Amino acid sequence: MKRLLVWIVSALCLTVPLLAQSNKLIKELESKRGSLQQQIAETESLLKNTKKDVGSQLNSLAALTGQIEERKRYIATMNNDVESIDRELNNLERQLGKLRRDLRDKKKKYESSVQYLYKNKSIEEKLMFIFSAKTLSQTYRRLRYVREYATYQRIQGEEILKKQEQVTLKKKELQQVKAAKVSLLKERENEKVKLELQEKSKRTMVANLQKMQKGLQQEISKKRREANQLNARIDKLIAEEIERARKRAEEEARQAARREAEARKKAEGGTRSQSKESGKRGSDDASDAASTSRRKAEPLESYSMSKADRELSGNFVNNRGRLPMPISGAYIITSHYGEYAVEGLRNVKLDNKGIDIQGKPGAQARAIFDGKVAAVFQLNGLFNILIRHGNYISVYCNLSSASVKSGDTVSTKQTIGQIFSDGSDNGRTVLHFQLRREKEKLNPEPWLNR
Incomplete structure (x- = not known):
């Protein structure tokens, strides 16, 4: 009896990891979605805007577009998670089927051994079988056979108990994964409803802007002039730094x-x-x-x-895709790199040499990697900072204050300044961020860890 308890405990120890594997997968998927979900929840407050002028409406459209992109990314993540869970369910179904087949085979073998023992159950019959041997060595072999068969029968019984416990736990694991899938599908449907409402709001906003086409073109021209002025200054400073x-x-x-x-x-x-x-x-x-x-x-x-610059450049390149966001707290990317048309608006094209990242009022700009401050300059009353990472240069614009000066050495994620919050536009807080490889302009997004 004591041995039987030991075998049962061993069986339980072997089967617990089976349940833990699927639980670990589900927790990992939930953790990844949780960070995205929190990001979306925190940035929803950035969409609140009551002003009706063209500039404010255009900024609101950019923020809403960024929010929609984040929600689409979240839904895409959920779609991938559903596929992962489906694969896990199929794997569990196969494992459960194999366990059930193994259990049936063991029960059949055990049943045969029980029937054999039932036919030869008396001690007298066993003794007669042993002592009817013709030689001493045959007697010894028959005695060993009786003992080994008894041991075999005991092991068969213990393996059935172990296999039965594995089947029970595998069923439980399967039920938990199915429940996780049902919950995820429900969450995905809720997100799709929210996405449809946001896209409807975007269509309304675009329609309002279409009615203000003249003012819209003037606002775009103003933004383009300001961007050209800023980029010309950045290009000049980068050329000086390269020299x-x-x-x-x-x-x-x-x-x-x-x-x-x-x-x-x-x-x-x-x-x-x-x-x-x-x-x-x-x-x-x-x-x-x-x-x-x-x-x-x-x-x-x-x-x-x-x-030293070559070594720093190599380290910078090795961290492509893992560099931290250059802004603290919740954020949404409101304008992407390159030239593109604004969806729904005629003849409205934007050409961004970097990306625009909107955060909450009070957000800080932070260095994306170790480096040295190449330049700090003011333009239109706002600070702009260039940091050199070997032959790569990161650029942080639209700061109300700078906490570093030219020549300072900075480390990854170090705060370098306060991002300007526009009090006339509901506290809109946007960091304009660029990345250069010497004079070559790069799309920063593939370099950042989002």
């Missing part, structure tokens, strides 16, 4: 070439005889000078970064 980096690299190359030439001369001087040295001094000096000149001329054209 400074080139000069640092040139100086580093000169020093390396000088050290190498000095070391070579010292090594060669130790092996020359005094007589040969005096005879060849003029030609050797000329050769060394020419060699040093070549070493200086060749790398200076190819070097654009110092060793």
Whole structure:
């Protein structure tokens, strides 16, 4: 009896992980959805706006579009989760079927052994079977057979108990996963209803803006002029920073070439005889000078970064897709990178050299990676910051204050300034963010971890 209890406990220990595996999957999926759900809930307050002028309406349209994109992304995540749960359900169904087949086989074997024992159940019959042997070795083999068969029967019974417990737990696991799927499908339907309401609100907003086409074109032209002014200033500062980096690299190359030439001369001087040295001094000096000149001329054209900058650039590239958002708290992306038409509005095209990220009033701008502040400048009363990460430069615009200065070293996620909140536009708080590889403009979104 004691042995039987030990086997049952062992069976329970083996079957608990089966249930934990599906629970872990469900919890992981819920955790991923939870962060997206929280993000959507927190950014819904950003959509509240009562002003009716063109600029405010256009900003509200951008915020609503960003919110719709977030909700679509959330629904897409739920669709993927439903597929993952379906795969898990199919896997569980297969496992349960196999367990049931194994249980039936074990029960049949156990039933056969019980029937055999029932036919030979008396102790006398067993003793007669053992002692009717003709030799001593045959007696021993028959005794061992009786013992082994009894052990076999006990093990069969214990395996049936273990397999029965596995079937029971697998059924429970299957029920839990099915319940999770039902809950997820219901949540998805609710999100689809919310999405339809938001898209309806967007259509209404677009219709109102279409009635103000003249004012809309004027607002777009104003935004374009401001963007061109900002980008021209950024381009100029980046060109200056690239030139400074080139000069640092040139100086580093000169020093390396000088050290190498000095070391070579010292090594060669130790092996020359005094007589040969005096005879060849003029030609050797000329050769060394020419060699040093070549070493200086060749790398200076190819070097654009110092060793430290090259290492920082490599680390930056290795973190593509994992860089933190450059804004603290809840956010929505209201304008994407590149040139695109505003949906529903005729002849309204936007050309963004970065992305616009709207947050809550009080949101902070933060560095996306380790680096050095290349420039801090003001334009139209607002601060803008450039941070160099090797030959990559991140740009943070539309700040009411800056907490760093040019030359400062910053670390990943360090706060660098307060994002401006427009009191005349319901506290609208938008960070304009750009990413450059030297002079090349990059789409920041693939680099950020969303």
